[in-house]
Amino acid sequence: MAEGRTPARIIELRDDEVGLDAVVVVDHELFPVSAGGTRMIPDVSVEEVARLARAMTWKFASCRLPYAGAKAGLRFGGGDRAAVLAAYFRALEPLKDSFLTGPDMGTHPADFVEDPDAELPLWAQTYQGMGMDDLATGHGVVAAAAAALARHGGSLEGAAVAIEGFGKVGAGTALACVQGGARVVGLSTIEGCIADPSGFDVEALLELRSRHRDGLVRHATVPHRPHEDLFTLDCDVVVPGARPDSVTPGVVERLRCAVVSPGANVPYAPGAIEALHARGIVALPDFVANSGGVHLYESLQPGDDAPTALARIEAIVAETTVRVLDAAQASGVTPMAAALEDGRRWLLEAVPSGADLVEELFPAS
Secondary structure: OOOOOOOOEEEEEEEOOOOEEEEEEEOOOOOOOEEOOEEEEOOOOHHHHHHHHHHHHHHHHHOOOOOEEEEEEEEOOOOOHHHHHHHHHHHHHHHOOOEEOOEOOOOOHHHHOOOOOOOOOHHHOEEOOEEHHHHHHHHHHHHHHHHHHHHOOOOOOOOEEEEEOOOHHHHHHHHHHHHOOOEEEEEEEOOEEEEOOOOOOHHHHHHHHHHHHHHHHHOOOOOOEOHHHHHHOEOOEEEOOOOOOOEOHHHHHHOEOOEEOOOOOOOEOOOHHHHHHHHOOEEOOHHHHOOHHHHHHHOOOOOOOHHHHHHHHHHHHHHHHHHHHHHHHHHOOOHHHHHHHHHHHHHHHHOHHHHHHHHHHOOOO
16 A cells, blocks of 8 residues: 655754754645644654654544644654753744644653643543543554454453553553453563453552653562563453554464554554464554544544543544444455555545545555
8 A cells, every 4th residue: 555655745853952853754745734743752763753654644534534644753862851842843833834743652742732821622631640642542442442352252341451561552541441341461661561360450550650660560569571471461452552563473473362452553564464364363453443542632522521532532433443344344355454445545535636646645455
């Protein structure tokens, strides 16, 4: 599906005085406005940002939203964070009408609130001690997993879930799991993996995270193991929640689950989708499963409070998941292939005057 195509725009943003080193990638220009989060980590590359922008293209298409996929990467390994962010937002001023951005890995809703004295929008609020953006994504990941389990006669109630990463999305997913009746039987951070078949007390894990960050695995009530052991746990659902390409064909050989429901963007390395399909494991498209954050900004009703918003997001993501799984079954293809074709057809309908360009950029498989 044209995964190697060059993005429409790559915009470098630099300010040597404060140490700003950032890039914005716009995947295509079929729509006048592009959107995507700002990732702020030391080693983010142009290639990673471009892949994330492509994922945003498909996420918006699956959500039926007329935005071009985009993403920003801000390379930051230490220093004056506030000064770097201030320089970044100044550099974005010329793009303010054509590029919308918000929190991603390494950034927070508060970084994007223009008037901290005004009433916070729902996306910047906290609920149950956690940011609404984290909860929205997590509830969507869990709703997608529940829909996939139901297709195979299973249920979220009592399901065992293993979560890679316990940052923003991982923590939101863990909380949504237990609220939905599932058990979090494993989680990993860069410092290791912990597992308990009976299920963890997620609130206790969140308390450990507040004190030890990724080192929480060394302070849990069970011994910690190598972080890659997460992918060997006996469970119903695995949630990749870290950096791109964490699910490799080699990882697929060790998986012992029924469903992969990604919290992370572009988690499938080349060959992984086909390997999962061959093993009969449902590999949900990342841009469907983790689209809850987009719906937090775009799909709510005026006056929705936090519980109503999360329930609405769950329903929307579940409906999209069912649509994709139905299409995959009808066509005899993977859910990823079905979701890409679904998005391509929507782009053709949404940009009828640019149908030739859509076909050129995103040809049918």
